[in-house]
Amino acid sequence: MLKSRRTALLLSLLIGSSLSAYASHRPKPLTTAETEARNEVLTPSLSRQLREARRITHFLAEALSLNETQRLAVEACTAAERQALALAATPADAAQARRAYYLAVHQMLDARQLSAYEDLRQRLAGTAQALDGAGLAIR
Numbered sequence: 001m002l003k004s005r006r007t008a009l010l011l012s013l014l015i016g017s018s019l020s021a022y023a024s025h026r027p028k029p030l031t032t033a034e035t036e037a038r039n040e041v042l043t044p045s046l047s048r049q050l051r052e053a054r055r056i057t058h059f060l061a062e063a064l065s066l067n068e069t070q071r072l073a074v075e076a077c078t079a080a081e082r083q084a085l086a087l088a089a090t091p092a093d094a095a096q097a098r099r100a101y102y103l104a105v106h107q108m109l110d111a112r113q114l115s116a117y118e119d120l121r122q123r124l125a126g127t128a129q130a131l132d133g134a135g136l137a138i139r
Helices: 002-024 032-038 047-064 068-087 091-108 111-124 134-138
Strands: none
Touching (some): 047 111
8 A cells, every 4th residue: 555655656746747847848928018029010100191191182182172183193192201201310301302292292283273282381381280291300
């Protein structure tokens, strides 16, 4: 009986140690912070700039009576300008992005729309609703 108890005890120790050795090789679950860190991207989110581009496009479409082709072109151009301003490393980069946008808009509009755009641009300069992205470049 004593021998069977020793055998049972020895057997339970062996089984317990093998199970604990097996369990120690399992990776521990990741924390929420570790999981989120693995999903991080190196480029910043540009969703705010895209929302701003849509807002400006909608405003210009209403104010200048843009047709659908012009609206789509202005939206693409405005989104590109907002992204370039968000990623601009120097003031020269920001100025170039604003210049490129200004020239692109001028090519899309007819004479009447261009005149109205210039008037709007001058009236809104320096406000939170500026059309040239100067406020975004400063941020």
